[in-house]
Structures are given as structure tokens and as C-alpha cells.
Amino acid sequence: MDDISTSTLFIVLFVLILISGYFSGSETGMMSVNRYKLRHLAQSGNKAARRVLQMLDRPDRLIGLILIGNNLVNIAASAIATIIGMRLYGDYGIAVATLVLTLVILIFAEVTPKTVAALHPERVAFPSSIILNPLMKIFYPLVAGVNFITNNMMRLIGINPTAASKDTLTAEELRTVVHEAGSLIPSRHQEMLLSILDLEKVTVDDIMIPRNDIASIDINDDLNAILKRLSNMQHTLVLLYRNEIDDAIGFLHARDMLRLLTRHNAEPDKASLVRAARDIYFIPEGTPLSVQLIKFQHNKERIGLVVDEYGDIQGLVTLEDLLEEIVGDFTTTIGGQPHEHVKKQADGSFLVEGTVNLRDLNKEIKISLPTDGPKTLNGLIIEMFGDIPERPMCLKIAGYGIEILEVTDNRVESVRIRPKPKRRRKS
Template structure:
């Protein structure tokens, strides 16, 4: 073997090592592509993304053509390296070529290009698709035979190949993780809204309804003057209309319909009933995402929440559901939750006992359980298993609670003392109450 032949073989060997690096980086780059970003870029007409998406549509064929090319150039490089080494070092060249080429391929054709492709998959995969597409067409018969054999072997092993085994669809929890890890790509406010939408099916109308004892409505048994006074002073747009008891709800009155009659003598209870719309009842266990669609389908904005026996538990409105997604946006300061949660200068917070736990969690960044009692009063009495006869203090779920007012078998006012980390670690989470 003369010097010219040795130089030619060396050049071919270097080219084969480069081709090996190309196939290795292409495989890693293609597999490391973000499928959702790839589909987005494909929809916008990005040519590289379109080519890569077509190749990834049949992953078995893509891997087949890459491995055929990679193995071919590696085996050919091994043969040429052995010829060169034997020419230079004789019989010892076989061992030297094996060791030397293994190190070179590992460094320059495997680890380095694959690491680079894993870090920048789009920069590698999109240009590589220029060559992989035509190469797949050229070697398609070989790839088809190879895939036929391997797919049959996989079927013999019990592997189901039909359908999309890669399962690109995201579960709800995976989507939640994706939103949480979006970082600066999504503003924090938008992240909160998306997460709230995902949580809608975990929340029922019973969690967000206005409880029965807080319902403002029109009792047809009241004098007409009192009814008109209620209508004129109401801060709500829609009011339930009932006879004697809220369980006997007969309709929902939109105040817009009656406003034009307030200054005339035409208004009476019969006229008021004509202006009412039939009531819309909601089972208490209805998930919020279902109720949101039901409101849309029925063209309603308010519903009467009832239990399994048909007794009224409260009312739920479209605004209540939307606030679960976007947060508080009401301008009704009289009913605003801020009136029920009053921070004090000493670091404590005075809270109305009827404040919903979900509202309390959002306002004070707490993590109180919401799968049991719905209000702070209910949470305390559920823990005590009785209604306290006098004010007391207790430690509960990382807070020190002090009841300030107990009236009509309801804890009306509670002072919340935040527990210091050292205190919460040294003591029990739920201490016995100190009276």
C-alpha cells in the first residue's frame, strides 16, 4: 500500500467518522424535539418543522434509516482503520485500530454530537431532515424489510404496535406541570387562571354557593312596601322570589325588568310574578366545569342549589364560577369578602366565621382542607365535635385560632394568630383547645 492509498483511506476514514457523528446527532436531535413546539411550528409553515414532523410520523422508519446509515459507516470505518493500522504497525495494528477507533468514535461520533443535539435539538434536527428524507426514500426497501422483521419480533414478545404508543396526549396533571414550568413564557396571572380552569372539576357548586342564611330574596308574604324597599336598595341584579320560605321558590326576578315600574302605581305582586322567570335548580354535587356549560346551555346566570331531598342550600351564580377562574372582580363592596377578612396591626387577622374556606385560603395564602366543612365555623366545630359554649383558643392546621364571638350556635368571629415555624414544629399540628 503506497502513501497515496494511505492518504486516501485516511481521508475516507475521517469522512466516515463525520458521517457517524451526523447520524448519531440526528437520532438524538429528532427524538429530543419538543413535539408540541414542533406541531406549533408546523402549523405556522416552518419548513424544517414540517420535514421533521413528516419523518417523526413513522418513528420506526426514521430510526431504521438512521441506524442503517450509522452502522454502515461505523463498520466501514472499522475496516478501513484496520487496513491502515496493519499497514503501519503490522499484526499489532488490529488491536491498536480497535482501541483507537473505539475512543475516536465515542468522543467524536457519539458523546459529543449526541450531547450537542440534546442541548439544541432544533438546530440539529431541522437541517438533518434535508438529508434524512431523501435517504429514507433511497433506502426504503431495506428499511421496510428491517421494520417488517423487527415489528414481527416485537409482536411475538407481546408488544402492541397499533395506534400511537408514544401517547403524546397530556393528562391533566401533566398539563398542570407544563403550566407551572412555563416560567416567563406565561405571566403569573395567566398561569393562575389556567390552573384554576384545570381545578374546576374538583370543585362543586356546594363549594362556591352563597349559603341559604345569606340569600337576599323577595318573600311574597311580605307587605308590598317592604318588597319595594328591598328592590330599591338591593345591590344584586337578580333576586329569588319565594312564598314564606326559600324552599318555596317560585321564580327569579331580574331587577331590570321591574325598574321601569318602580315609580308607577302599576306594580303589585301579580305584576311582579309576571316579570319573574321560572327558577333553575342545581344539584349540590354538580362540578363547576359542568355547571358552567349548563349555565351556557340554559342561558342562565343564577341557580338555586338543592340537596338530594330538594331542600334549598344556597344560590350559585355565573359570576361565582368565573371568580374561581379569574379571581375576585366584584364591585359589590357590601358583599365583598374583604369585609370578612380584616388584617390587624399586630399581625393577626379577624375573620367572619361564615367565611368560606376557599376564600380564606386565597386571601391568606393558607392550605386549609376544602373536602370537608365549607366555612371556618364549620372547620372549628367539626374539629371540636361540638359547638363551644364560650370563647376558646386552639391550634389547627398551622394556625392558632381564638374565637371572639359565639352567637346562635354559630362562631361569628375568629382571630387568627399565625404560628411561627419553630412553634409549629415543636407542637402538635392540632392541639387540644385551651379554654
């Protein structure tokens, strides 16, 4: 080293610091790159992404290579800095070189390149892989030897270094990703994606049309009365039953009703109505919507009756009802009640039918009544009150004032819901 000039040593030291910064930035960039974006780019034919993805398949080898290179460079830089320091400051040069080199490496070879790499991981990782890939082949024996020792040490403490962790997301993590997508995903699409994630939490009981609201006809009624109801029916599907709804026969479709009512050769009779009825598809109560959507698709069905463990009919669910949970309300409904169950008043309160579904009500008027028990507003009021209420009376549920307006046949028909009063800000 005595034959090498000090200026040359400064140049070598400068180059070594640059190389150290490259290794530091490469480590952060390779480890910070978005794996999902990386896979997408690789599948799109990006060669750099494929190269980085291949190297990340064995992170132990990649980290081993980078650390070997970084430590070799830093040790060499330390040795050269010591020589320069001793030439310039004699015996005090070691302390000066140690202090100065620590600051230089910390600023220019650690913090700065790692910060840049963390902010722009793809810009750093992709070009870095061009150099790291051949270096991996050149230093493979050394990397393999180091990994052999470290991997065995890790196994002693119960860690399998070759078991690469799978980059999978839970539903809640995916929900966070969708929320943080911001302008990358339109807000309407975000709502749809979040609704799909909620399908597992929601069951058919939450969206079904209650049995009392199913458009239905008793086949044992007078034939003229039945035909009159069919001619005035506004629903696409009508349920036929005998005496009580639990003895259901099948569904009459609007096309079948029109064909029966417009026949020229003969008047429709009850037998023809029964023959025209389509088979019923039954759905067990408590079925998650995600499961039911697949069942509708597999069985080529669009409508079904929800039954309990005793086979009693609890309500009706259509494919449209299920899809509305994802995309929002359609302009038309099939077989159920029209969306006129909530009317906003001038004073800010809402007139609500007692049969309204709580989840629909919460969405429509932006409130948060509990939905983990009864599914309708009537059921919630009876459960909270502990009895069938009488009008007029008022009660408070989840902070919302509820005024009973009408009760008929042991059922709350209509109520007035008042929003929570706004809290005054403390001055």
C-alpha cells in the same frame, strides 16, 4: 486496498467519522424535538417541520434507516482503521486501531453530536431531514426488510410497533408544563391556566353563597316592608320566596325592580312582583365547575340555586362566581355577600366572619385550612370541636390558632385566626 495510500485512507476514515456523527446527531435530534412545538410550526407552514413530523409518524422506519446508515459507516470505519493500524504497527495495529477508533467514535461521533442535538434538537433535526428523507426512499427496501423482522420479533413479546403512541398530556402533566413555562407565560396568565385545570376538582358547593346569605324577600311579608327593602336593595338579583326559602318563586332583577318602583299609573302590588320574577335555574349539588360552566353557556343562564337530593336549596351560584375562580375577584358581586369578611389586625391576626368560604379564606390570607369537608369556617369549627362552641374559647386547626369571638343562633359569627408561629432556625 494495497494500491490506496495511507493518507487517502485517513481522509476516508475522517469522512466516515463525520457521517457517523451526522447519523448519531440526527437520531437524537429527531427523537428529542418537541412534538407540540413541531406541530405548531407545521400548522404555521414550516416545510421542515412538516417533513420531520411526517418522518416521526413511523419512528420504527426512521430509527431503522438511521441505525442502518450508522452501522454501515461504523463498520466501514473499523475496517479502514484496521488496515491503517496494520500498515503502521504491523500485528499490533489491530489492537491500536480498535482502542483509538473506539475513543474517536465515542467522542466525535457519539457524545459530542448527541449532546449538541439534545441541546438544539430543531437546529439538528430540520436540516437532517433534508438528507434523511431521500435516503428513506433509496434504502426503503432494506429498511422495510429490517423493520419486518424486528416488528415481528416485537409482536412475539406483545408489543405492537405500528401503534404510535399519542402525545397527550394529563392535567397534572399540563400543570407542570405551565409551571415550567417561566417567562414565556406571564405569571397572571399562568394562574388563570392553573385555575382552569382546577375547575374539575372544585364543585358548586365550594363556591356557592350559603342559603342564609342569599339576598331574598318573603312575598308574604307586609307590602310596604317589601317595597322599602327593594328600594334599598344593593344587589342586582333578589330571590322571592313564600314563607321559607325552599319555596322559591323566582329572581327579581334590578331593572324589573326599578320599573316596578317607578311606575306612575299604579302602585306595585305582590301580584306584579310575582309576575316580574324570573324562572329559577336549579343546579344539583356536587356539580364540578367545569361542567357547570358549560351548562350556564348551553342554557343561557347566569345564576342558579344549588339543591340537594331532596330538592332543598343549599345555596346560590352565579356565572360571575364561577369566572372568579379563573380570573380572580371582580370589583362587584351579584346577589351575595361583599368581600369584607376578613380584616387584618395590627398584631398579624385576622378577624374573620364564621360564614366565610374556606377556599376564599385560604386564598385571601394564604393559609391551608382543610377544605375536603365543610365549606365554611363555621362548619369546620363545629366539625372539629364536635359541638357548637361557646365563647370565649380557643382551638387549633391544621396548626392555626382560632379564637371564638362571637356565637349567635347556634352559629359561630366571628373568630380570630392567628398565623402559625415561624420556626426558629437551628444554629
